[in-house]
Amino acid sequence: MAELHGDHETQECEIGEADLHKYMTGCKKNPGHEQFIPISTFSVKQLPKGFRDSDLFGNITAVADLTVKIDVKMTSLHRPEVWPKTNHLYPFYNTRGNTNLRSGMIVYVDKFLNGVDQYGAQGSKKCWCTKCEHSDSPSNVLWELVVFTASHVVFDDIEASHTSLKLFYDKDGCPEIVVDKVRVDNVNVEYDRCKLKCVTCDQSLGQKLETMRKYYRHEVQTKFDHYSVPSSWMF
Numbered sequence: 001m002a003e004l005h006g007d008h009e010t011q012e013c014e015i016g017e018a019d020l021h022k023y024m025t026g027c028k029k030n031p032g033h034e035q036f037i038p039i040s041t042f043s044v045k046q047l048p049k050g051f052r053d054s055d056l057f058g059n060i061t062a063v064a065d066l067t068v069k070i071d072v073k074m075t076s077l078h079r080p081e082v083w084p085k086t087n088h089l090y091p092f093y094n095t096r097g098n099t100n101l102r103s104g105m106i107v108y109v110d111k112f113l114n115g116v117d118q119y120g121a122q123g124s125k126k127c128w129c130t131k132c133e134h135s136d137s138p139s140n141v142l143w144e145l146v147v148f149t150a151s152h153v154v155f156d157d158i159e160a161s162h163t164s165l166k167l168f169y170d171k172d173g174c175p176e177i178v179v180d181k182v183r184v185d186n187v188n189v190e191y192d193r194c195k196l197k198c199v200t201c202d203q204s205l206g207q208k209l210e211t212m213r214k215y216y217r218h219e220v221q222t223k224f225d226h227y228s229v230p231s232s233w234m235f
Contacts, residue, residue, distance in 0.1 A: 039064040040170045055223050062216040063105065068147060068179075069169045070102040074162035076155045084190045091152040104149030104165075104196065109213040111206060114140050127201040129181045143206030145179065147196040151189045154196060160184045165198060167205075177205065 037046055042064075044057040075092045083090055110117050115125035124142060132138035147165065154160055164180040179198045186195040200206055 038171055055220070059220050059223070062212070062220045064170070065168070065212050066106040066216060068104050068106060069166040070104050070147075070149060070153060070163060071166065072102060072154060072159055072163045074159050076158040078158065079155050080189070102149065102153040104147040104153065106145050106209065106213065107148050108144075108146035109206070109210045110144045110146075111210060112142050112144065124199070127199060129179075129199050129201055132201060133181070139201035141203070142199055142201045143209060145198040145200070145209065146185065147198060149194050149196060150192045151187045151194045152192055154182075154184065154194050155189075156187065157184050160196065163196075167209075 039061065042061070044052050044054060047053070047057060075095060079093050080090045081093050082088055110121075110123065112123045112125075115123055117123055123144065126132065126138040126140060127142035128138075129142070132142075154163055160182045163182045164178050165182065167177040167179065168174060179200055181199050183197045184194065185197040187193070200209075
């Protein structure tokens with residue numbers, strides 16, 4: 001069942017990804033999506049006339065590259081019954097224990113070597129990914145990822161501890177790239193914002209994400225800086 005809460009749509013699945021094809025077939029929106037274009041086949045020619053601009057196309061594809069699928073296998077008992085200052089039921093309050101497929105976007109990628117990043121800021125000295133957590137020699141080189149999503153997507157650390165991120169999920173059959181160590185860094189229920197922190201010490205993955213993020217920030221986003229950002233997006 002797909003539901004729209006706040007600014008984000010979520011897909012609720014009782015048995016995870018095995019349900020996805022069934023839900024896509026039965027989705028009430030699907031019959032009206034004849035012109036839906038998967039990102040893997042999207043091209044600048046498919047933008048509306050008057051918007052076939054390489055910069056706009058680059059922005060869309062760069063955002064898609066940094067978008068992650070969030071798989072949450074636990075619904076926290078601490079979720080409120082209603083949205084703040086309303087009597088509207090808060091998402092998933094009555095569905096504790098269900099699996100939900102949701103989404104977010106990687107907004108920062110920070111490489112640390114012996115606890116220091118490229119700007120001299122102090123951070124984690126050792127990798128805290130699942131593999132390193134149980135290792136006698138955790139990596140001293142790591143990439144911390146910051147993901148923005150909604151508070152109704154990942155509500156607290158209880159849910160984060162049962163959350164994994166699937167990266168580069170552009171089409172069926174794509175390689176399984178999963179980050180399974182997630183923490184809540186900041187959450188604002190009133191504005192429905194959540195900032196997650198994740199980690200990897202996989203060099204090829206870390207470098208790839210670092211390159212993609214730098215490209216988005218320095219080559220793409222700067223061309224669209226004249227558009228204002230709503231204050232409610234900020235923490």
